[in-house]
Amino acid sequence: MSNDIRRIVATDCGSTTTKAILIERNDTTGEYRLVARGEAPTTVERPFEDVTLGVMNSITELEEITETTVPAGFSAGRRVLLRDGRVWRQLKQGNRDTSNVGGPLDSSDLYVSTSSAGGGLQMMVAGVVKAMSAESAERAALGAGAILMDTLSVDDGRRDYQKVERLRQLRPDIILMSGGTDGGTKAHLIEMAEVVRRADPKPRFGDMKLPIIYAGNKDAAEDVGKVLGESIQLQVVANLRPTLDRENLGPAREEIHEMFLEHVMQQAPGYSKLLEWTSEEVMATPNAVGKLLKEYAENEKINVLGVDIGGATTDVFSVFLAPTGERIYNRTVSANLGMSYSICNVLKEAGVENIARWLPFEIDPAEVRNRLRNKMIRPTTIPQTYEDLLIEHAVSREALRLAFEHHKSLARGLTGSAQQRDVGQIFDQQASGQTLVKMMELDMVIGSGGVLSHAPRRAQSALMMMDAYQPEGVTMLTVDSIFMMPHLGVLSEHLYEAAKQVFERDCIVKCGHCVAPVGAGKEGEPMVTITGDGINETANVGDLKVIPCGVGEFKNVTITPTKNFDVGEGKGKARTARLEGGTVGIIIDARGRPFSVDLSTPNRVQKLRSWLQAFGLPLPK
Structure with missing residues (x-):
């Protein structure tokens, strides 16, 4: 082909x-x-x-x-x-x-x-237990490229009439129902179906029947269908959670894609003509981005974290190797975190103090709040001064951090599954449902969206991602130059080699590898030494250093942390690595992990200014 x-x-x-x-x-x-x-x-x-x-x-x-x-x-x-x-x-x-x-x-x-x-694919999910079947349904919907409007469950604390009102208000494109293991409960699923039937929700587009995908206990499918009646178009697929310790998201995601094409796309003006033109099926934009990252991670055998920060929403994608040996793809949408239309939601969720802490100059937090309110009133404006740009970059750090926290809460193992645990794990709250996002095992971060892709200098993008995500060990930092990951995602399904070549050579821009030891120590103490291939660099606790190394340049080095720090082999143990440079260079982040900055941090402004200087960035007046 x-x-x-x-x-x-x-x-x-x-x-x-x-x-x-x-x-x-x-x-x-x-x-x-x-x-x-x-x-x-x-x-x-x-x-x-x-x-x-x-x-x-x-x-x-x-x-x-x-x-x-x-x-x-x-x-x-x-x-x-x-x-x-x-x-x-x-x-x-x-x-x-x-x-x-x-x-x-x-x-x-x-x-x-x-x-x-037309607003993309908007879905609601309904499950029996919020922390189990409903969460699996969320992962299925988000992974299929949907915007999740709400999640209903039997134990979500809302009364039936409140759920009915919510369904009528939101008018989703598709509803995904799940719950019960095969051969398990039926009563709760029938109860949820009765709520949907009473609400009689109408889809956003046209006067068609509302599509509902049922991915719950197979024994209850017939009863649920009878309760929903003729006014609903029900499609039954394999159970999302056939057993407590197994998740099967594939069939539900495929059906969501089919219904998106058949119901949502066909109703939007001109799409039937577009479907005639295309060589292959049209794909939802977020689904295509996820498809590319998953294909790339599996083919290159790496763990990837991607983000697309927009004006209204922030999407986070991850592909990590699970204990089972397979790479698990997860996507989340933080629909209220963005850089223009949703900027005041970031202000509300993060707090003005958390935004102001990233500013390398003294400013009244009330002034920051007023500037962000102006941005909300005029969302299409761009920063006019360097000070405005730094405020916008401070907001982006918080939006990225909050969206990442949300992602980690969903990208995790199965809550409720039986696990072999030793005595030391019995009292560990994280033993069941532990997050799959392990930063020490992360190989590549891909930043996309206006504030990252169009930052005046790539070093600013790299610093924003480092502050928000705090990568550990050795991680490649990259930026999507002109946001063509959706195009390459749909192409990768049919011609992966072409998508990969364009992705590596024309799409992503490598900023360089970031070396970040994990641990804490006193400021000024030695933390890590990197030697080899003409490099002999030592960084002390609190330092940020950049070793000049261009795009396509590689250095075979030994990374030796001091006794209290870990770069992936254990505390104090050396690690050999092949580091690659980029538009910034090889970065040594010796600020410790985790590190935090707040308005009361001693010499906060001086520290932030020293970080800008380390990256060769201009200082505000």
């Missing part, structure tokens, strides 16, 4: 912008590379009400760019990529006759698309 495909067009229809990219196989190297990128406003709403108009406009920009600017190794001349979709429709049908199109066929060999226009 890959030998036949030379030119690929991919689009992402976002809520405000439709982004198109053109990927071609380089004539000289034989590798797939990004050739051009185009943007246009999304046209799903009035007065246009046809998403394909925005798609055509963004692809027309690709055609115009390639007429004047083509990188070395690619054939010059304007590409005719789109004629109202007729060329792609013919290719999809296996017809290369261009007589009814006019002119020679010069289209792409593959066209794929993702979408979150």
